[in-house]
Amino acid sequence: xxxALDPPSRGRRGMGRALLGDPMGLAxxxxxxxxxxxxxxxxxxxxxxxxxxxxxxKFVAPSAAHWAGTDHLGRDLxxxxxxxxxxxxxxxxTSVGIAGAIGLVLGLVAGYGPRWLDSLLVLVFDSLSSLPxxxxxxxVITVLGPGTATLILVIVLVSFPAYAxxxxxxxxxxxxxxxxxxxxxxxxxAGRIIFRHLLPNVVGPLVILICMDIPVIIMLEAGLxxxxxxxxxxxxxxxxxxxxxxxxxxxxxxxxxxxxxxxxLATLGFTFLGEGxxxxxxxxxxxxxxx
Numbered sequence: 633x634x635x636a637l638d639p640p641s642r643g644r645r646g647m648g649r650a651l652l653g654d655p656m657g658l659a660x661x662x663x664x665x666x667x668x669x670x671x672x673x674x675x676x677x678x679x680x681x682x683x684x685x686x687x688x689x690k691f692v693a694p695s696a697a698h699w700a701g702t703d704h705l706g707r708d709l710x711x712x713x714x715x716x717x718x719x720x721x722x723x724x725x726t727s728v729g730i731a732g733a734i735g736l737v738l739g740l741v742a743g744y745g746p747r748w749l750d751s752l753l754v755l756v757f758d759s760l761s762s763l764p765x766x767x768x769x770x771x772v773i774t775v776l777g778p779g780t781a782t783l784i785l786v787i788v789l790v791s792f793p794a795y796a797x798x799x800x801x802x803x804x805x806x807x808x809x810x811x812x813x814x815x816x817x818x819x820x821x822a823g824r825i826i827f828r829h830l831l832p833n834v835v836g837p838l839v840i841l842i843c844m845d846i847p848v849i850i851m852l853e854a855g856l857x858x859x860x861x862x863x864x865x866x867x868x869x870x871x872x873x874x875x876x877x878x879x880x881x882x883x884x885x886x887x888x889x890x891x892x893x894x895x896x897l898a899t900l901g902f903t904f905l906g907e908g909x910x911x912x913x914x915x916x917x918x919x920x921x922x923x
């Protein structure tokens with residue numbers, strides 16, 4: 633007598649094979665893994681202190697001593713880019729993680745709670761979503777002052793309404809499904825239905841949206857830091873490096889080029905990974921691709 637594999641285990645393995653078999657998803661996974669490894673291992677792999685000054689070596693072109701060159705204060709650009717990855721990913725992952733958790737809870741409450749509460753929460757979501765992201769960010773930063781904590785707060789306030797609306801829509805769709813109605817008929821409580829049936833089914837789309845939003849958050853952080861409204865110098869933010877390179881663009885164009893490459897690669901990596909996850913988690917393709 634033989635026994636089949638546990639269906640959830642087989643599903644997870646099938647998802648992994650499908651993601652690795654998708655060229656776009658695989659490319660995104662490799663790029664994202666490289667950035668995550670670079671961020672985690674920054675103290676070990678950065679060749680120099682990212683804030684150490686060596687004015688005599690300012691604007692050195694890429695060479696064996698400084699693979700990416702130096703900036704206007706003689707700081708090693710490769711080291712600043714590596715530490716900047718830790719800063720960018722730390723802010724992005726922290727902010728979207730908090731926003732995702734808030735959106736998940738509020739979306740489930742709105743979709744499965746009483747109608748009056750749903751209407752109130754939708755009004756809040758719509759009100760926050762209608763605000764222009766950049767102007768709202770500038771207003772909050774003006775009131776609270778620039779800094780990493782303020783930047784994370786701005787990203788959370790800007791992001792969670794979209795996550796909550798997604799979860800609410802998924803919850804409303806699932807709430808009328810046959811298996812949910814059967815659970816209710818058997819006397820299952822709201823807690824069991826939410827945690828056992830609704831939550832596992834709404835997390836997938838949320839993960840995809842968060843993955844697609846991370847490059848947007850990285851760009852927002854870099855843009856605000858470029859305007860001196862985000863991470864304050866001398867912290868090695870990619871936006872700070874771009875701003876410093878722009879002032880010396882004619883004298884040392886390599887600074888802007890070096891700072892722009894990780895932004896482009898991070899955007900491509902998370903976008904490709906998000907597209908790959910969307911294909912893998914698409915229920916219409918699940919039976920076709922996981923077998």
